[in-house]
Amino acid sequence: MNVDNNKEAVSGYDFDVLVIGAGPGGYETAIKSAQLGKKTACIEAKHFGGICLNEGCIPTKRWIKTANMIKEMKESDRFAVKGVRPSVISADLEALQARRTDIVNQLTGGVQMLLKKNKCTIIQGHASFADNHTVNVNDGLVTAQNIIIATGSNTFMPPFIAVEGENNLITSKGALELNKLPKSMVIIGGGVIGIEFAYAFSSLGCKITVLELMDNILPMVDEEVSSMVKKRLVKDGIEIINGAKCSRIKNNTVFYDLHGEEKSVDAKAVLMAVGRVPNTNGLNAEGIGIEFDKKAIKTDKYLRTNIENIYCIGDANGKYMLAHTASHEGFVALSNIDGKNIEMNYNQIPSCIFVNPEIACIGMTEKQAIASGYEISVGKFPMRGNGKSLVEGDVSGITKVIIDKNSGKILGVHLYGLHVSDMIGEAAVAMKTGAKADEIFEAVHPHPTISEVIPEAFMAAVNGKSINM
Numbered sequence: 001m002n003v004d005n006n007k008e009a010v011s012g013y014d015f016d017v018l019v020i021g022a023g024p025g026g027y028e029t030a031i032k033s034a035q036l037g038k039k040t041a042c043i044e045a046k047h048f049g050g051i052c053l054n055e056g057c058i059p060t061k062r063w064i065k066t067a068n069m070i071k072e073m074k075e076s077d078r079f080a081v082k083g084v085r086p087s088v089i090s091a092d093l094e095a096l097q098a099r100r101t102d103i104v105n106q107l108t109g110g111v112q113m114l115l116k117k118n119k120c121t122i123i124q125g126h127a128s129f130a131d132n133h134t135v136n137v138n139d140g141l142v143t144a145q146n147i148i149i150a151t152g153s154n155t156f157m158p159p160f161i162a163v164e165g166e167n168n169l170i171t172s173k174g175a176l177e178l179n180k181l182p183k184s185m186v187i188i189g190g191g192v193i194g195i196e197f198a199y200a201f202s203s204l205g206c207k208i209t210v211l212e213l214m215d216n217i218l219p220m221v222d223e224e225v226s227s228m229v230k231k232r233l234v235k236d237g238i239e240i241i242n243g244a245k246c247s248r249i250k251n252n253t254v255f256y257d258l259h260g261e262e263k264s265v266d267a268k269a270v271l272m273a274v275g276r277v278p279n280t281n282g283l284n285a286e287g288i289g290i291e292f293d294k295k296a297i298k299t300d301k302y303l304r305t306n307i308e309n310i311y312c313i314g315d316a317n318g319k320y321m322l323a324h325t326a327s328h329e330g331f332v333a334l335s336n337i338d339g340k341n342i343e344m345n346y347n348q349i350p351s352c353i354f355v356n357p358e359i360a361c362i363g364m365t366e367k368q369a370i371a372s373g374y375e376i377s378v379g380k381f382p383m384r385g386n387g388k389s390l391v392e393g394d395v396s397g398i399t400k401v402i403i404d405k406n407s408g409k410i411l412g413v414h415l416y417g418l419h420v421s422d423m424i425g426e427a428a429v430a431m432k433t434g435a436k437a438d439e440i441f442e443a444v445h446p447h448p449t450i451s452e453v454i455p456e457a458f459m460a461a462v463n464g465k466s467i468n469m
């Protein structure tokens with residue numbers, strides 16, 4: 001293999017580290033690996049930046065930005081702005097798509113530039129294992145001492161939902177590419193993807209019905225918060241049916257079971273959002289003896305597969321399908337390649353859901369903390385007690401923190417309010433460094449900001465009362 005960077009691999013292979021997949025997990029891991037002095041290559045079959053930059057996190061946020069702007073403009077009189085005629089405001093989806101392409105091109109170009117700048121060899125092609133140190137790519141062989149699989153995931157099309165007739169059934173990828181919004185849409189699945197699209201499309205004028213199997217939407221979010229979110233989305237015009245088990249789509253009618261009774265709902269389009277499955281297509285991982293757990297590549301707490309020099313990070317290991325988890329897993333895998341035996345900690349991973357207002361959480365829900373045997377103290381602070389939220393025009397959310405009553409250890413932080421996705425990092429640092437609840441409110445938070453809700457909620461958890469509520 002002709003390798004295009006000037007450093008020699010110390011291992012005697014073409015590369016010290018070979019990363020398969022250039023999504024956020026893969027490309028950041030490859031850059032970090034090169035920065036650690038390892039001769040590194042990154043192989044990508046399709047788009048640099050992976051699903052996240054091309055068909056996921058980033059393009060979705062573009063739709064949400066437009067939805068948020070329309071919402072604000074329609075309410076301009078609340079903000080003392082004259083001259084906006086709400087009845088004529090609508091989204092220009094063609095312009096939105098053009099802007100989306102621009103942003104995606106900028107970011108994916110940036111990924112390749114960063115890889116090059118850090119002297120990673122870029123290989124465009126589909127990798128397939130020949131043995132545990134060798135992959136086949138573009139009819140040639142590439143060898144490496146250590147290989148990190150970061151091949152991501154695909155949309156799950158559930159075999160238990162039968163699809164019949166002529167229909168307009170789309171996945172999140174198709175939804176992002178729409179040039180014209182249908183008048184109505186049924187969204188199957190009230191998880192993160194389902195709810196983010198429900199918010200965006202409903203704000204742009206599409207009549208949305210969400211069918212969710214569980215009793216709550218966003219089943220991973222603290223129940224108290226998720227029921228507040230549901231109330232708000234319903235108030236904003238979205239129909240949400242919980243306990244609905246979809247079994248069949250005929251044309252554009254979705255049939256579902258609700259407490260033992262068959263019901264149906266019609267729409268102009270149906271969005272399938274019941275999860276994602278690890279992508280290992282054409283990788284020949286089974287062929288060289290890599291073990292799987294259902295569709296996911298099985299890894300231990302060090303991110304190692306059953307083959308010692310092969311690691312798997314991100315959606316492909318099926319553990320915690322979030323871009324920032326994937327990159328962090330990659331850094332942990334690199335430490336373990338260096339013999340450091342670092343365990344991956346999944347309890348301190350923040351998660352953000354981009355509806356309006358936003359949801360951001362980290363750690364345990366109240367239910368999980370109780371089930372784990374902690375004696376807990378819960379502190380809450382409603383957004384209506386925060387001046388900046390009032391000025392910004394939305395006070396419907398809450399801050400909820402869960403601490404260990406005896407030690408003051410932070411167990412979970414759940415934020416529902418404007419701009420909270422930009423605030424949850426504070427809780428991540430606090431949990432990582434082992435800060436106690438009182439240390440949070442002893443740290444000075446700037447006024448007037450929404451971040452003031454965090455010390456207020458921690459005060460409520462420790463002292464039973466906050467200042468401004």
Ligand code: NAI
Pocket residue numbers: 057161188189190191192193194196211212213214218219244245246247273274275276320321322351352353354
């Ligand atoms: P998900 O697992 O979050 O939600 C799928 C939902 O479908 C669940 O609530 C489930 O109960 C429901 N469901 C399953 N079968 C059903 C049926 N027959 N009828 C009705 N409902 C049914 O999966 P989702 O939303 O597709 O997201 C996939 C992955 O992408 C997740 O891991 C998510 O965390 C990640 N993601 C993260 C984002 C973020 O962090 N902002 C944005 C988008 C995706």
